[in-house]
Amino acid sequence: MAADLVSTTFSGIVTEGAKALFEPIMRQISYVFKYQSYIAELKVQVKELEYKRERVGIPVREATQQRDEIYKDVADWLNNVDEFISEGVAKSIIDDEDRAKKSCFKGFCPNLISRYKLSKQAAKAAEAAASLVGKGNFSSVSHRPAPESTEHMQAKDFEAFDSRMKLFQDVVEALRNDKLNIIGVHGMGGVGKTTLVKQIAKQVMEDKVFDKVVMAEVTENPDVQKIQDKLASDLDLNFDLNDSKPHRAKQLCQRLTKEKRVLIILDNIWKKLGLEEIGIPFGDVDEKDRKQDLRRRTIILTSRSKHLLTNDMNSQKIFLIEVLSKEEALQFFEKIVGNSAKASAFQPLADEIVGKCGGLPVALSTVANALKNKKLPVWKDALTQLRNSNPREIHGMDANVCSSIELSYNFLESDEAKSLFLLCTLFGEGTPIQVASLLRYGKGLFKNVRTLENARNRVDALIDNLKASCLLLDGDAEDEVKMHDVIHVVAVSIASEKLMFSIPNVTNLKEEIEKIIQKGAIAISIPYGDIQELPERLECPQLKLLLLLANGDSYLEISHLFFEGTEDLKVLSLSGIHFSSLSSSLGHLINLQTLCLDWCQLEDVAAIGQLKKLEILSFRYSDIKQLPLEIGQLAQLQLLDLSNCSSLVVIAPNVISKFSRLEELYMGDSFPQWDKVEGGSNASLAELKGLSKLTTLEIQVQDAQMLPQDLVFVELPRYRICIGEAWGIWRANSETSRLVQLHGLENVSTLLENYGMKMLLKLTEDIRLEELTGVQNVVHELDDGEGFPRLKHLWVERCSEILHIVGSVGRVHRKVFPLLESLSLYKLINLEAICHSQLREDQFFSNLKIIEVESCDKLKHLFSFSIARNLLRLQKVKVASCNKLEMTVGKC
Structure with a gap:
């Protein structure tokens, strides 16, 4: 009332022009009344x-x-x-x-x-x-975010040639047509089909034409189970180990049917392929869903054969990818070798060398990388080799292409690199090649290499060399490499001339082996075939390496005369075979250095104790029940792999301690029966203390009380240690080498105080905590507030008492998780906050890239505003089933 009276009075005594002057005054007065x-x-x-x-x-x-x-x-x-x-x-x-x-x-x-x-x-x-x-x-x-499954499909080597871009755009346009279900891309080997479809997949994902892309390589000898596994991996679908192929196909079909818009790429098809057998649904989807763009399934097939795509696989539209024109080929070649190709002295040589490569990118790339930074005489010599080379008779491949790839092989600077390259041919076409296998099979190839650590470094260096020469490619996994199919065909031809033979699935395996033996073979491989019968006697004096890699269903009797006449054998791998007993002729292999009996069913293995020069011994995934006392005679042993030997219940006491040269010991998910005291009825953990050369350890200890109090692992460069009942080292990040899992432990504080685990955790790069009790604050109780200075990955699951990952301010003395890249929190039913501290924002999670949170029902927000401002490297946030979550960022 008073304010209204004042307003009326002023209105009567001031002019309209002055009202604006008094309005601020009126507002101030109105604040009072x-x-x-x-x-x-x-x-x-x-x-x-x-x-x-x-x-x-x-x-x-x-x-x-x-x-x-x-x-x-x-x-x-x-x-x-x-x-x-x-x-x-x-x-x-x-x-x-x-x-x-x-x-x-x-x-x-x-x-x-x-x-x-x-x-x-x-x-x-x-x-x-x-x-x-x-x-x-x-x-x-x-x-919707762009799906992550296509990250590995990005074609790093894609070149935007004019001849490619029109084709690229045409295929992308065809993929937009929801009436086309099967599209084919064909062209000769090495022309770039795989590179093209990967780039196309990347483009249609960016354009949101599809929600998911899955891709598998088929190869000349299709393995349905491997194709199923690859597609399932891209879909985050997990099969049970014992699932049959039809059951896998049913699960895969159900999953693909549920996907909204999915592109399926089957690369490198050589013969008719049953899509239903794999589990790939095809044909029209529901018309209503198609019109609303709710359901789409499109298949891309690549092959060298046009007729296969049209007649056998019923492709509705096909595209030919041709070789590069002479101008494009020269442009590609010059891009790799640099400006030297444009110099007057080099130009004529470059023109003729490029012509010899037949317009194939894979051939151009290998030759160009071999000549990069080389002087003129080297180029002249290379051209002479190409002119004078004996064209290889390889079905479906231009002879000049073969010569160009062989030239790259010849230009490798060391015999060790050439040997490792040819070793890769023994794993079969299209098979991922594990770096660990190259180390175990190839260690004997290297000169002046005495330790496994030196051999590992040598293998890594040689692989880098082969990749730089474009003779090897990155694998789908971090610890794998692979070989382009065109290069593999040429490499197999070169290897056979070097008396290294890979035998594919053949009807008369026994006769094929006998033919190869007569040629004086130095290496024989049967990669993942059905091995039913072998010759009674191998009798191959020059043989250095023998790989019998069965498909896992082979029941095989090896004659007791089989290994007679093969005394120079250095590497023997018998994988996936069910033995009633080991051949007694095994004792003849007095020079054997590597023996791998992986995925085998074995009874008595005492005869292995006779192989006194053995340096590498592997029983990975084998059904072995006892490691007898005789194995302790292997005084030269540097690597022992017993990982995933779930039936192993007896290791004779004082056997492990005799391996004074042992560098690597793998016992993950294996041997739960450790004896508490040294010299008991079974092996004890105390025996590990005498292994002074140990660099790598994978081990599971179900009962923490079995740990000797003075057993220290912190000085090891590499370890994976699980304390508890379940072995679940869940990832093998290539950049991390120290992993620890604590599972199902009730009295964690006792373990930390008495067994040196706090020091171990401080130096660990990867930690998984699962079903622990007695822990409320991870940082404070597991490392005394040091903040895990070296940790890169942290996984915490089903720890019902945990309230905070980082607790109160009073106990944190320095930066927390300075190197942490991923944080995964699952089913923490009492988790109230990730961070319950008031440190400066720059002291938390400064390197965090990924956070995944699921089923944490008391969590209301992920981070405070101040900490969120410091998450400059965050790339991915995944939150699911957190019922009380109000916001990702809130007030602590």
Whole structure:
């Protein structure tokens, strides 16, 4: 009333032109006499903001649980609202309203100063709230992210040639046509079919034509189970180990049917392939779903044969990828070798060399990399070799292409690199080649290499050399390599001339082996075939390496005369074979250095103790029950692999301690029966203390009380240690070499104090904690607040008592998780906060890239605002089934 009276009085005595001058004054006066209106307006705006926050927050939470990405303006708006609410200004003003109602001078006049200040604050806060309400109108809050499954499909070597770009665009356009279910791409070997379809897959994913891409290589001898495994891996689908192929096909079909829009790539098909046998649904989807673009399944097939794609695989549209033109081939060649190719002296040589490569990128790449940074005489010699080379008779391949690849082989600078390259041919076409296998089979190839550590470094260096020469490629996994199919064909031809033979699946295996023996073979491999019968006597004096890699279902009797006449054999691998007994002729292999009996069923292995020069012995995944005392005679042993030998229950005491030269010991998911005391009825962990040369250890200890208190692993360069009942070293990150898992432990504090585990955890790069009790704060209780200075990956699952990952401020003395890249939290039912500390924001998670949180029902937000500002490297956030999660970022 008083404010209205003042306003009327002023209105009567001032001119219209002066009103604007007095309006600020009137507003100031109204703060005193209309404070209740300002407070009421603030309450209204705060309530409106809360309603709007709820309306936006619900779809955001749903989108987050569906792994969709929240739009940045939505996330920023939520953060601004949270900051407005968390600062508590509005609540403080409303709560202080009673103070403003009090009177001064014993109640005879109102407290005008308090009313003025409060009203002014309320007006400002109400204006801010109203502005936020107005900005919170979003038509949608999220979008689907580009699926991650295509990261490994990005074609690093794709070249945008003119002849390729038209084809590229045509195939992409065909993939947009939802009436085309099967599309074929054909061309000769080495022309770039795989590179092209990978780049096409990347493009259609970026254009959101598909939600998922899966890809598998088929090869000349298709392995249905391997194809199923690869497709399942791309779909994050896990098969049981004992699932039959038909059951896998059913599961795969069901999963692919549920996918919204999926592109399936089957690369390198040589003959008719049964899609139903693999588990790939094909044909039209439901018309309603197709029109709404809810369901699409399109298949791309690549092959060298046009007729196969059209007649046998019923491709509805096919595309030919041709060789490069002379101009494009020269451009590609010059790009690799550099400016020297343009010099007048080099130019004629470059023109003729490029012509010899037949326009195939794979041939051009290998030759160019061999000549890069080489002088003119080397180029002249290379051209002479290409001119004078004897063209190889390889079906379906240009002779000049064979010569160009062979030239790259000849240009390898060391015999060791050539030997390792040819060793790769013994694993079969299209088979991923594990680096660990190259080390175990190839150690004897290297000169002046005495230790496994030196051999490992040599293998890595040689692989880098072969990759630089484009003779090897990166594998799908970090610890694998592979060989282009065109290069593999030529390499097999070269290897056979060097008396190294790989025998594919043949009807008369016994006769084929006998033919090869007569040629004086130095290496024989039967890669993943059905081995039913072998010759009675091998009688191959020159043989150095023998790999019999059965498919896992072979019951084989090896004659007791079989190894007579093979005394120079250095490497023997008998994989996937069921033995009733080992051949007694095994004792003749007095020079044997590597013996691998992986995936075998074995009874008595005592005869192995006779092989006194043995350096590498592997029983990985074998059904072996006892490691007898005789094995302790292997004084030269450097590597012993007993990993995943789940039936192993007896290791004779004092056997392991006799391996004084042992460098690598693998016993993951194996041998739970450790004896508590040294010299008991079984092996004890105390025997490990005498292995002074040990560099690598994988071990499981089910009962922590079996650990000797003075057993220290911290000095080992590589280890994977599981304390508890379940072996679950869940990842093999190539950049991490120290992993620890604690599973199902009740008294963790005793383990940490008495067995040196705290020091071990401080130096570990990868930690998994599962089903622990007695732990509430990970950082404080497991490493005394040191902050895990070397940890890169942390996985915590089903630890019901954990309240915080990082606890209160008083116990943290330095940066926390400075190197941590991934944080995975699953089923932590009492987790209240990831971080419950008030350290500076730059002291937390400065390197974090990935965070995954699932089924943590008490968690309300992931990080505080201050910590979130420091997550500059964050790439992926996955949140699922966290029922009380209100926001990803909030106030601690």
